[in-house]
Amino acid sequence: MTAKPRPTYSAIAKSAGVSEATVSRVLNGDSRVNPERTAAVLKAVDQLGYRKNRAATALASGRTGLIAVVIDDDLSIFDDPFWGTVTSGISRVLMANHLQTVLMVTAVNNVDGPVAHYLESREVDGAIFFQLHKDAMVRKLAKAGLPIVITGSPHTDADLIFVDTDxxxxxxxxxxxxxxxxxxxxxxxxxxxxxxxxxxxxxxxxxxxxxxxxxxxxxxxxxxxxxxxxxxxxxxxxxxxxxxxxxxxxxxxxxxxxxxxxxxxxxxxxxxxxxxxxxxxxxxxxxxxxxxxxxxxDIAALGEAAAQLMIAQLNGDQVESRIMPVELVLRESA
Amino acid sequence: MTAKPRPTYSAIAKSAGVSEATVSRVLNGDSRVNPERTAAVLKAVDQLGYRKNRAATALASGRTGLIAVVIDDDLSIFDDPFWGTVTSGISRVLMANHLQTVLMVTAVNNVDGPVAHYLESREVDGAIFFQLHKDAMVRKLAKAGLPIVITGSPHTDADLIFVDTDxxxxxxxxxxxxxxxxxxxxxxxxxxxxxxxxxxxxxxxxxxxxxxxxxxxxxxxxxxxxxxxxxxxxxxxxxxxxxxxxxxxxxxxxxxxxxxxxxxxxxxxxxxxxxxxxxxxxxxxxxxxxxxxxxxxDIAALGEAAAQLMIAQLNGDQVESRIMPVELVLRESA
DNA sequence: TATTATTGTGAAATCGGTTTCACGCCTACG
DNA sequence: CGTAGGCGTGAAACCGATTTCACAATAATA
Missing domain, CATH: 3.40.50.2300 (Response regulator)
Incomplete structure (x- = not known):
């Protein structure tokens, strides 16, 4: 009664008459594969409706395709549309780059708490933090090599990457x-x-x-x-x-x-x-x-910029913090 | 120069003098393991600071530990603190149950779009949708066996699980x-x-x-x-x-x-x-x-309820939709 | 007492990709 | 002409857990 099992590399390799290694090369954009073989693989992928299994990819490659967005519980994100807007900006840009957003609303203060463990465990490829009071945990993670972007107020003396309003x-x-x-x-x-x-x-x-x-x-x-x-x-x-x-x-x-x-x-x-x-x-x-x-x-732009800085870091590009411009809006009160 | 590699089952098994299978049993709460061995494993886990690799777990077990929260792009989540509050309620409950929240802000209308594919691919264990206009995609996913909860306005005629305000x-x-x-x-x-x-x-x-x-x-x-x-x-x-x-x-x-x-x-x-x-x-x-x-x-409660319904579904429990009570707050305007 | 369940355990297969390595072939250089 | 270097490729190892299966030891049943 169970439906068709999802196709795997094995099926594609067979269908295209190549090895699994070659399938992997094609699907990861390795340029030195014979064009004919490439075409055969792509055709098989299309015909079989193949989709990569993220877990398998993550296990083999070490990249999870997930970026954490960590929001300190202390903040009243409640009643404050600000963070929702930032987050949706982040999510949109990440999705466009085949990354997913993992949202964590939690107490950030604990350097040794579950969040720190989660992030340290490399269950995500990077983390974007919102408006920190304390940065001990962030420093520690950054030192451990986790790509990090801070959104909102940055730290005075840190060499951490951040995006903030002017x-x-x-x-x-x-x-x-x-x-x-x-x-x-x-x-x-x-x-x-x-x-x-x-x-x-x-x-x-x-x-x-x-x-x-x-x-x-x-x-x-x-x-x-x-x-x-x-x-x-x-x-x-x-x-x-x-x-x-x-x-x-x-x-x-x-x-x-x-x-x-x-x-x-x-x-x-x-x-x-x-x-x-x-x-x-x-x-x-x-x-x-x-x-x-x-x-x-421009709050959404703030989120988008944060996501872009994250992506740049993942690409190994040189990255610099950004200050987003503001604009005075005059209405009736002044 | 690279630091200590993270311990794996292999290390724990060796340290505790048992097989990897037994380590797995202990860590997954299989009751029929000798108490002494159980203790030895737990001790080793503690000493070595072991943490499970989520990707490996996901690959082997088929469970990713991720729940998607899908927000329709059409909605102006912008300016509306409502959804942010719901989401943080969801995230909090899920985290307490060792699940992570994957936030997707995107166009939901397309039954065959990237989001549908993502969810179909079982890259998440379940999905929580916000305030739908169209439900074609949701129906399709539900039929495919993906656990689903709808937050906000439910569908009139569906047997989908939902949580809504009264x-x-x-x-x-x-x-x-x-x-x-x-x-x-x-x-x-x-x-x-x-x-x-x-x-x-x-x-x-x-x-x-x-x-x-x-x-x-x-x-x-x-x-x-x-x-x-x-x-x-x-x-x-x-x-x-x-x-x-x-x-x-x-x-x-x-x-x-x-x-x-x-x-x-x-x-x-x-x-x-x-x-x-x-x-x-x-x-x-x-x-x-x-x-x-x-x-x-109680908006946060709405999110929490949604998360709980999701967890219940994952546990295979019988689940019923919920209507959350409202309360009239009288101030000056009436 | 002989036989059948039950329980605890480890070896090994498995999940589905990625990556290393070795090999054959071809071009380039001295 | 001989050797070094590149390129395209497949076999196989590997990532780190879970799960099946077989087996031994013990308990329950006839």
Whole structure:
């Protein structure tokens, strides 16, 4: 009752009148096979509807055709469309290159945990990490020779390959815009300052002041954690300590919305009394009122770039980290 | 210069003084192995830091340890945190069961495309599909014996295993609430009516009217497409044709926000003139003002349930589709 | 007590590819 | 003209597990 067994090299070799070794050569693009034999093999492959068995290939060649995408459990990927978009960009590019994406949502902190073991075991050909806080595990894996790409905030001092948004440039552009539109006192609500991304956006903010020969008051710099609530809370503090603040760069859209809520509850209006710029160009920046001005990043492109860097590494090419450009999107809030 | 090669069964067998067959038995939980030998094997495994080679296992056993999660490219997974959350729920449960998640973002329509081939080739042990429009491919794979679970809207007439939100119950509860709070004329803005989910929410709405012995006017039923803009546009139509409409059930939060925008631009207020209820309990329902009343679904639980159904199938257990409960969350808009 | 099951075990075949090696043949160089 | 180097090819080893099969030792049955 069981159907036709799938054809193997043996069947193709027989059908094409060549050895299995030659079948392998043809199917792996070894150029020095007689054209006639090549044709015969390809014809047999086609006729028999042959498909390689991935497990057998993996066992014999050591290449699994799988790339892991590791997402730290700590991150609330929940509620955050960002990572889904990045991941689908990665998946699309990998599939086009005959690689599959293995998604691992897990705690990354443990250098000796199951994930580390899994990756070390070479059950995948490479790994793409998202937004790390700690990099001990990644370093260890990289040292062990596993091709790695980091997406999101890279490490300050590492020679690891990464792809990231131009956080500095985004922070710079947002702050500059606020000053250009006439704001006199521009504050910042940072995201998680532990991450490089958070730091870089703040650096961009500071750079604008530096170029003007000014130094922002300490009280203008407040640290949030990327949540709506933290944006609201920090904005209240800001308004209390600096009633004359007239511009705010919030390091993501969610905090920007929280900040706007705080501004309006204080009786002020956006953008007339206080202008606000967010970061991400998330869907909420368009659905909120006033619509949010923000720093846009091409998120899918970020994922695609990560996948391309991975593929380049697998090919043994020389690879360099990439910073993806951002774009200021002006709507109503600034 | 190359490091220690990874130990294999051969090394363990030697170290424990048993045959490789016995090592396999111990590591696969075959109970009829002498306890002493079992202990010796486990000790050797521990000492040598042994880990199974997945490719070899897959080749020999036919099980790859991989489950595909297939997301239709057509869906804008972009901007929609929903699927990311479902996926991470799936991944977490699968990992706990020593299975890995292979993510495929691709066009699903083609019965004979690369994805179909990939899945048919048994390069994965099973597949979880998201929100299908067409099910030809899925049927074919299921018939071929591949374990399958569908997440999101299931098929009307299929005996395929699925997990879905209680769309009917959600639509019913939302509509009922609007009437209970005193609305006289309750409209609905549906989502993509092609999907079962869209239909079921509408059915829930109709059921409430039916129980009251009434039939909603045709003009109270408008079809959107889950986008913010469509919510806004359909609401404008609604207000034009039914100026006295005082309640709206929008089939997702995004459309609900669009509807609120339309209501306010007409000079009416929410919820006093028109009450609004959305669906999803997305982050936006909390950040918008007025805060949105909505139908909450436990999205991560949806993914977890899907993974569990998959695992049950792999175990050969009898499996039944599941409908996950929803909960009405009342905030300010209704 | 003789015979049949049952249990524990290892040798060897198997899964389906890849890769090394040796061989025969042909061209190029000194 | 003789030898070195290349090319195309097939036989066979190999990747690292699982599983069948045969066999010995023990327990259960008649």
């Amino acid at each position: 956080n500095f440039g985004g922070g710079y552009a947002a702050t500059k815009q606020l000053l250009n539109r006439g704001c006199k006192k521009v504050a910042i609500i940072t995201g998680d300052i532990e991450t490089t991304a958070g730091h870089q956006r703040l650096d961009g903010y500071n750079q604008v002041y530096r170029e003007l020969g000014r130094v922002p008051a300490k009280s203008l710099i407040r640290h949030g954690d990327y949540s709506y609530e933290s944006g609201q809370v920090q904005m209240r503090h800001l308004l209390e300590e600096n009633p004359d603040v007239d511009g705010v760069f919030a390091c993501n859209d969610l905090m920007a919305l929280g900040a706007i809520a705080a501004i309006e509850e204080s009786g002020r209006t956006v953008p007339d009394d206080v202008a606000v710029i967010g970061f991400d160009d998330s869907i909420m920046s368009r659905t909120s009122r006033p619509q949010l001005s923000t720093v846009r990043q | 769309n009917f119950g959600g639509g019913y509860a939302a509509t009922k609430q609007l009437l209970n709070r005193g609305c006289k004329k309750v409209a609905i803005i549906t989502g993509d009516i092609e999907t079962t989910a869209g239909h079921q929410r509408l059915d829930g709405y109709n059921q409430v009217y039916r129980e009251l012995g009434r039939v909603p006017a045709k003009s109270l039923i408008r079809h959107g497409d889950y986008s913010y803009e469509s919510g806004q546009v359909q609401m404008r139509h609604l207000l034009e044709e039914n100026p006295d409409v005082d309640g709206v059930f929008a089939c997702n939060d995004l459309m609900a926000l669009g509807a609120i925008a339309a209501i306010e631009e007409s000079g009416r207020t929410v919820p006093d003139d028109v009450a609004v209820i959305g669906f999803d309990d997305s982050i936006m329902s909390r950040t918008s003002r007025p805060q949105l009343s909505t139908v909450r679904q």
